[in-house]
Amino acid sequence: MSAIEFQDFSCFYKYKKEYIAALDHINLCVENGELLVILGQSGSGKTTLLKCVLGLCDYISGQLYIDGIPIDQFDLKNSNIGYIRQELNLYPHMTVYENIAFPLRMIHTPQAEVDRRVKELAALLEIDWLLTRKPKQLSGGQLQRVAIARALIKNPVTVLFDEPFSAIDPTLRTEMRQLVKKIHQTFGCTILFVTHDLTDALNLAERVVILEEGKIEAVGTPQELTQKGYL
Ligand code: ADP
Ligand code: MG
Numbered sequence: 001m002s003a004i005e006f007q008d009f010s011c012f013y014k015y016k017k018e019y020i021a022a023l024d025h026i027n028l029c030v031e032n033g034e035l036l037v038i039l040g041q042s043g044s045g046k047t048t049l050l051k052c053v054l055g056l057c058d059y060i061s062g063q064l065y066i067d068g069i070p071i072d073q074f075d076l077k078n079s080n081i082g083y084i085r086q087e088l089n090l091y092p093h094m095t096v097y098e099n100i101a102f103p104l105r106m107i108h109t110p111q112a113e114v115d116r117r118v119k120e121l122a123a124l125l126e127i128d129w130l131l132t133r134k135p136k137q138l139s140g141g142q143l144q145r146v147a148i149a150r151a152l153i154k155n156p157v158t159v160l161f162d163e164p165f166s167a168i169d170p171t172l173r174t175e176m177r178q179l180v181k182k183i184h185q186t187f188g189c190t191i192l193f194v195t196h197d198l199t200d201a202l203n204l205a206e207r208v209v210i211l212e213e214g215k216i217e218a219v220g221t222p223q224e225l226t227q228k229g230y231l
Contacts, residue, residue, distance in 0.1 A: 004030040009062035024214040040211035046194040082151035082159040097131040
């Protein structure tokens with residue numbers, strides 16, 4: 001069974017009285033434990049695709065299954081999908097520790113368990129020395145690590161990255177890509193990584209999906225797509 005499966009799936013936004021397709025007849029199987037990069041220009045439908053997986057889109061047609069369960073029957077509140085948004089969305093008034101701990105607080109996890117998990121993850125992401133700071137006291141790369149730690153704190157089976165590295169410099173991006181690979185290896189999670197950056201696709205992906213105006217243009221390994229002239 002695929003982790004995520006789109007069958008003839010479309011998603012629309014309502015604009016005045018019209019419905020405009022942001023995703024147009026998508027067919028795609030994401031396998032368990034796969035690191036899939038979704039590559040496309042701005043406006044191609046990348047964020048919409050992630051939002052559909054999170055059940056956040058109103059007007060859909062076709063089928064979307066998460067672990068074999070149709071999206072409309074999937075219990076998203078209790079699901080375990082980590083999501084790192086483009087804007088990171090950290091809580092400015094909370095410390096790094098409390099930002100990371102937040103998803104566990106919401107499910108009333110005992111403090112000893114919270115403490116153990118936060119410290120373990122902070123060590124893995126090399127931000128253990130920043131736990132008492134507030135977000136405004138962090139660099140761009142550090143903020144990203146905190147957002148990633150918060151998304152991983154409940155040990156998700158699937159992690160969605162929405163262009164988290166678009167605003168940072170190239171040297172740091174290389175470092176962050178290594179970090180995504182490390183997370184993939186350590187947790188064995190399925191990763192959907194959305195980007196407009198060709199270098200991300202070439203260096204990170206096991207498989208790349210090229211999205212163009214809501215349609216899948218091509219799917220393959222970075223090598224296959226390079227040979228075919230897509231990358
Ligand atoms: P990407 O993440 O690849 O930049 P998006 O998924 O954000 O693309 O957007 C895909 C298309 O859907 C774009 O044409 C965008 O303008 C449109 N769109 C996105 N969000 C909305 C919305 N809330 N209402 C109307 N149109 C939207
Ligand atoms: Mg986007």
